[in-house]
Amino acid sequence: MPEIPGAKPVPLPQLTRAADRLTFVYLEHCVVHRDANAITARDARGTVHIPAATLGALLLGPGTSVSQQAMVLLAESGSTAVWVGEHGVRYYAHGRTLTQSSRLLERQAELVTNRNSRLRVARQMYAMRFPGEDVSGLTMQQLRGREGARVRRLYRSHAERTGVEWDRRDYDTTDFEGGSPVNQALSAANTSLYGVVHAVIVALGCAPGLGFVHTGHIRSFVYDIADLYKADITLPIAFDIAARGASDIGAETRRAVRDAMKDGKFLETCVRDIQTLLTPDEDIEEYGPESFEDVVMLWDYNGRNVAGGVSYEE
Known part of the structure; x- marks a missing residue:
């Protein structure tokens, strides 16, 4: 042949x-x-x-x-x-996963399609932003309210630290330069963060569209995970860039995000957090023993898997 x-x-x-x-x-x-x-x-x-x-x-x-x-x-x-466009506002493609196993993907789908487990994962995502606080009994509405208050405090804090005038988060994806310098920097920083998080999610074999907090968008899970890191990465960088009066806000912001991530710790953290959220009770290696096995199984209604590539003639 x-x-x-x-x-x-x-x-x-x-x-x-x-x-x-x-x-x-x-x-x-x-x-x-x-x-x-x-x-x-x-x-x-x-x-x-x-x-x-x-x-x-x-x-x-x-x-x-x-x-x-x-x-x-x-x-x-x-x-x-x-x-991406001139200021990075569109996403179009991705590569393959770094594993042949669908284990994490199936676990993600199982968790997101059950109301109780979805709420549990969402609470865990919020708990990662409120260390030392018990959020296990809060509703989604209460969690959203607490998160909104936290983000507003962060905006005010960075505005006071840098002397940048701040009103509110306001942007138009069709008019990048119509926003204030700090809003432009936030958009550029978030675009870079989304690209990296999306790459990690796809590499692990998870579905970018199956979110726990966000929903209804092809990148819902990307937004879920990216929100865990904005307070430490994109917010301070955006206000610093705006305070410097950068001539090319998009380019300088991307470089600043790249420099903040170049030591490799961000990718390690992102991979670990995704695995912890989806498999909190399991010790999963990124490349487990089954990861490289190119084996396709057939689902059986009795809860077992049977071998594929076999003729099951009655």
Whole structure:
């Protein structure tokens, strides 16, 4: 039998874990191609090489042209490709998971489709933002109210710290420059955060659309997880950028978010938090023994799985 033409997929065991990857790389006004197992970006200044297997998210800004082979490599490496506008307001694509197992995905679906377990996970998400406080008996309405008060306090605190005038969070995705400098910086920072969180969720094999607090959007779970980190990452960065009077708010904000994440601790935290929320009583490795087994089972009504690829003729 002749071989299938084209580059062979990168073997899963050779890929870098989500927790050990680069967070994101933003490119604009360049040609993106492939050289062996590296993504290349070429413009008038020259060419840079980016190892695809170590990349979490590649943000493709205005003026980028990407080849089919570059996209194949990104997808097979489990990296997320995100096409963004001039100020980063759109998400379009992602790569494959870094595991063959659907264990976390099935657990996520099980938890989100049961009202009691969904509330339990949502409470746990809020509890992570209120350390030392007991939120186990609060309703969703009470949790939302407490979270709203916390965020307003954070906005006021950073405004006083930096001297930036603050009224409220106000933005229009179709008119980035119509917002105040701090609102522009918040939008740019959140876009970068969403891209990285989305890359982690996809790499672990979870569903970006199955949220516990957010619902009805293809990235509901992305917003759930990203909200855990805004107080420590995007809020202080946005107010600092606005206070400096940056000439290019979007670019400087992205660089500041990248610098805040470059030590690798954020990815480790994000992976650990997702696994803890979905499997609090289990010690799950990102690559468990079954992760690389390319085995498809058939569901049986009696609660067991049976082997696929078998003829079950009566």
